[in-house]
Amino acid sequence: MVFILKPKISQDKIDDFIRGWEEKGFSAVLSIGTERTAVCLIGNTTQIDPDDIVRARSDIVVSGKQITERYKAVNRAVNENGTVIDVGGVKIGEGYFPVISGPCSVESEEQVLAVARSIKTSGAKLLRGGAFKPRTSPYDFQGMQAEGLELLSLAKRETGLPIVSEIMNQSQIELFEDVDIVQIGARNMQNFDLLKAVGNLKKPVLLKRGLANTIEELLMSAEYIAASGNPNVILCERGIRTFESMTRNTLDLSAVILLKQKSHLPVIADPSHAAGIRSLVEPLAKAIMAVGADGIMIETHNDPANALCDGAQSLDLEQFDALMRELKKRAELEGKVI
Ligand code: PEP
Ligand code: MN
DSSP, X not given: OEEEEOTTOOHHHHHHHHHHHHHTTOEEEEEEOSSOEEEEEXXXXXXXXXXXXXXXXXXXXXXXXXXXXXXXXXXGGXXXXXXXXXXXXXXXXXXXXXXXXXXXXXXXXXXXHHHHHHHHHXXXXXXXXXXXXXXXXXTSOOOOTHXXXXXXXXXXXXXXXXXXXXXXXXXGGGGGTTOSEEEEOGGGTTOHHHHHHHXXXXXXXXXXXXXXXXXXXXXXXXXXXXXXXXXXEEEEEOOBOOSOOSSSSBOOHHHHHHHHHHBSSOEEEOHHHHHOSHHHHHHHHHHHHHTTOSOEEEEBOSSGGGOSSOGGGOBOHHHHHHHHHHHHHHHHHHTOBO
């Protein structure tokens, strides 16, 4: 059950309302969005008629609705209009379609600055870069780690682009202070301790779908973060593992559409990891925009042939610029802010 509260209700009144439910044996998740505040009741609410509560508590409640799905706080019913997340002035969601781009991994000051400056000129709104890399082989480049995060911060200061980077475990949280969006990678989508830990942060979390996870499992992982107190979650479809071996993964465009229908959270997609092949990135990016995603994440490199990670799927800086010109044309037709 979700109750949408009237605007400008004092925290004391909200706490009081929640305490009343807790005394009846329910637990409650408070979701404070920029436009509305919602209280989700967790427990067996089948005997409660939401309209009774709206009548009895018209001083504080605007509307109430049963939520039958297991995901409550991230359910579309909590915010039918969809949530827009603000990242250092860059908006994501409901008509805002920012492009996140940058190298798979930060490799050097020269590399990250060259990429950051170029993608900014092309129109990217956020810079991505891996500092801690989850690699299949322990013998592959593991990322520059803390030094990589410092180089990302430098690129942020130089270009003004907010930065996105992947966290691998909760012991790294302090290092991520200057990171604007904390990414949870596909391999960590069900690392529940990590989900709870980033749920205690205030900053947005980019949650990527696991290689072999269902749409509902992705929503339940987002629910972990929201239930821990952080409603600022961005969902990311990045391809799932199928029997197909000619692409690295299979981009699940239906998931993008369904996630938008089921959840109020912004949904983006990552064609680079989905395809694993550079020539597929641009057509997939156009498709991602066409099905109604709220943004896109694309790997770029100043010298893809010599990239330490994921070079085969990385666009060079000219290719990225060409892609941005195409996306901008389409965004204009669709009335989206890119
Ligand atoms: C990445 O974005 O660099 C990454 C490792 O992605 P994923 O977790 O989707 O594989
Ligand atoms: Mn990568």
